[in-house]
Amino acid sequence: MDWEKVKNLVKMALKEDIGPGDITTEAVIPKDLKAVAFILAKEEGIIAGLEIAKLVFQTLDPKIIFKKLVKDGNRVKDGQKIAEIYGNARKILSAERTALNFLQRLSGIAALTNEFVQKVKPFKAKILDTRKTTPGLRLLEKYAVRTGGGKNHRLGLWDEILIKGNHVDLVGLKEAVKKAKELEKKVEVEARSLKEVKQALEAGADIIMLENMDLRIIKEGVRLIGKRALIEVSGGVNLDNVREIAKAGPDWISIGRLTHSVKSLDISLRIQLNKN
Template identity: 50%
Template sequence: MIEPIPDLLILPTIRQALAEDLGRAGDVTAQACVPAETELACTFGARRGGVIAGLACARLALAELDPDAEFRALVSDGDQVAAGTVLAEVRGKARAILSAERTALNLLGRLCGIATLTQDYVDAVAGTRARITDTRKTTPGLRHLEKYAVRCGGGINHRFGLDDAILIKDNHVAACGSVGEAVRRAKAFAGHLMKVEVEVDSLHQLHEALSQDPDVIMLDNFSLQDMAEAVQIVGGRVVLEASGGVTLESVRAIAETGVDVISVGALTHSAKVLDIGLDAA
């Protein structure tokens, strides 16, 4: 079971998206063509197979415009579905359904696409110790939803923002003078609950980082040979994360080096929207 995001955290995104779409005058097409009292029954259907994520977005978009509307989900977030699967049935005021349609489909299709791509990566490393994680390369304003979609696809979440973990990257190192000095300062700053991760781009930097005992070391764009050597050097003392240009074609070989985590920016910045439609029943 996927732990859902509380409606309270989703509603601001839904309201902003609806306001953007409705503009100053509302849905003038629906107002012009559809009498206010007209009722409509529709179904959300998957036109391509994939993993479901974001049903609450569709439900809340409709509820914002018609609080009395009925929304009956026939699948759950995290479910793998085939093309042609009916995801949910809705019934309510026709104007509300038509006005909420694009917001619901934009978010639902986007999140299902992320969940589906994540599942592809997770399947590709099955049988290894590696776990697939996301990055902060998310759509501004949608990070909480996109990271939720990653979980629906079987992945795990990296840090949510700049405030929940320390991640020292190359420019931080440049500002500090060395990897070792950057980690030393970070560990002196961090509280007992905050983890420290450092990015390294060579085996030399790996040794330097290890001397300061970080929690996680990110191997940035390492060759497979150097990655495997890094696993041997570390010997399980810290978590090793592989990062940089990971693709579906390369992820299995990376996992087989023995790293613990593989971060994939493509999960959120390059996922193809899952084709979902809303059709009158």
């Protein structure tokens, strides 16, 4: 994790929420009031982002004590305490929403990822994410996928070659692979039909993505490719069909919905006076 980038994200998020000041809290809460707060899970799921939540509170006030009661990757139950927070009441309240926003979204991603991971056992297929992430939050969202037991696909356009349909439509599949191989990196090709699967094999692609194919075509694509390339399946994958897709024998299954349409985990904060 690049913590300098995370720190900048946290500062930006706090500035967005607090702006020139939390006028309600400053008006009604005494300046030096001490409090203890508890972060609670309101549904079962996988936790991710506790260090980010801690960073939010301590960015606003380094004196705040943040005590984790579970670890990232742990499964929690409805009503379970996740963390305890001790410190200035104003600062805790002002940081609350930002901390929960990070924690809820990342935990939602981890929880959904883990559902897919459990579905594909005992098959060899690994669950991967995509670049369909929230702008600015890719680093954190891909961390959440790993926390849920998934694997990261490419982080951006710079680290892996993936020839997509739009590239093919402009220059042709074989020509695209030929040019990409000049970079001396592994080349992945998105194949939208069995015809493109055959072309990708002839061109020497290292990885072939079976894109938006039904199960019958996926099975045929896996048979055609055999061990001549790694096989990825993407498009139209959900919790109802992922097991059958994994059973067909691909190496990877990439799922955009892990990050682009995930439901945040329901998590809340409760606060009370610290009488100690």
